Amino acid sequence: QSALTQPRSVSGSPGQSVTISCTGTISDVGGYNYVSWYQQHPGKAPKLMIYDVSKWPSGVPDRFSGSKSGNTASLTISGLQAEDEADYYCCSYAGSYTLVFGGGTTLTVL
Amino acid sequence: EVQLVESGGGLVQPGGSLRLSCSASGFTFRSYALHWVRQAPGKGLEYLSAISANGGSTYYADSVKGRFTISRDDSKNTLYLQMSSLRAEDSAVYYCVKDALYYYGSGSYLDYWGQGTLVTVSS
Numbered sequence: 706q707s708a709l710t711q712p713r714s715v716s717g718s719p720g721q722s723v724t725i726s727c728t729g730t731i732s733d734v735g736g737y738n739y740v741s742w743y744q745q746h747p748g749k750a751p752k753l754m755i756y757d758v759s760k761w762p763s764g765v766p767d768r769f770s771g772s773k774s775g776n777t778a779s780l781t782i783s784g785l786q787a788e789d790e791a792d793y794y795c796c797s798y799a800g801s802y803t804l805v806f807g808g809g810t811t812l813t814v815l
Numbered sequence: 816e817v818q819l820v821e822s823g824g825g826l827v828q829p830g831g832s833l834r835l836s837c838s839a840s841g842f843t844f845r846s847y848a849l850h851w852v853r854q855a856p857g858k859g860l861e862y863l864s865a866i867s868a869n870g871g872s873t874y875y876a877d878s879v880k881g882r883f884t885i886s887r888d889d890s891k892n893t894l895y896l897q898m899s900s901l902r903a904e905d906s907a908v909y910y911c912v913k914d915a916l917y918y919y920g921s922g923s924y925l926d927y928w929g930q931g932t933l934v935t936v937s938s
Contacts, residue, residue, distance in 0.1 A: 708859065737921070739921065739922055739923070739924070741924040741925065743860075743925070749930075750910060750928040750929060750930050750931060751860065751910070751925075751928050752928070753924065753925060753926050753927075756915070756924035756926075757922075757924070762926060794859065794860050796860075796862075796924075796925070798920065798921055798922070798923065802865065802874045802919060802920040802921075803862065803874065803876070803920075804850075804862045804923060804925075805862065806852075806859060806860040806861065806862060807859070808859045809859040809860070
């Protein structure tokens with residue numbers, strides 16, 4: 706199972722919005738509404754930010770939003786804050802009980 | 816508060832074995848599927864293995880199939896990963912992860928992660 710494709714890095718200024726894409730195939734992202742997003746600060750464990758494409762776990766601010774079109778899922782962070790600077794990983798169900806992650810995107814808040 | 820605490824990592828020689836443990840608290844352990852995910856130094860996340868809440872079903876990624884065994888002891892609220900025939904490319908931080916569901920697979924999402932334990936395979 707190949708990893709999902711994410712941009713290596715994105716950046717934005719405080720208060721702006723950024724979008725991170727996650728491209729797969731019909732066998733994963735395009736075939737299921739089971740995309741999740743994880744935030745990872747350096748040296749820390751990943752944290753769930755979005756599940757089932759666009760749902761928020763409790764405690765995650767609604768500045769984070771998810772969507773999907775075809776084989777590409779997206780995470781949009783609005784009103785960027787300094788603490789949003791982190792690595793972000795998408796993850797999709799890929800059939801046959803497996804999950805597949807994206808390669809990760811480093812978000813820099815300028 | 817959900818807590819997952821991994822242990823058992825360390826330095827092991829190629830071809831060696833290691834057993835990782837994950838002690839869980841703050842939730843009804845027997846009601847949720849559990850997973851192992853690893854991250855090589857400076858790299859991304861790699862999905863490895865899963866076990867259903869009742870322990871009756873397991874999944875392994877091709878990269879570890881036949882070498883790693885996942886298990887759980889509900890009486891001890893502990894998840895395990897027995898690793899054998901270790902290779903240099905198995906060097907990584909290994910995360911214990913809770914699923915939001917009883918079964919892994921379709922609909923799974925990983926709602927709580929441990930802090931990880933580092934495994935280094937080197938001679």
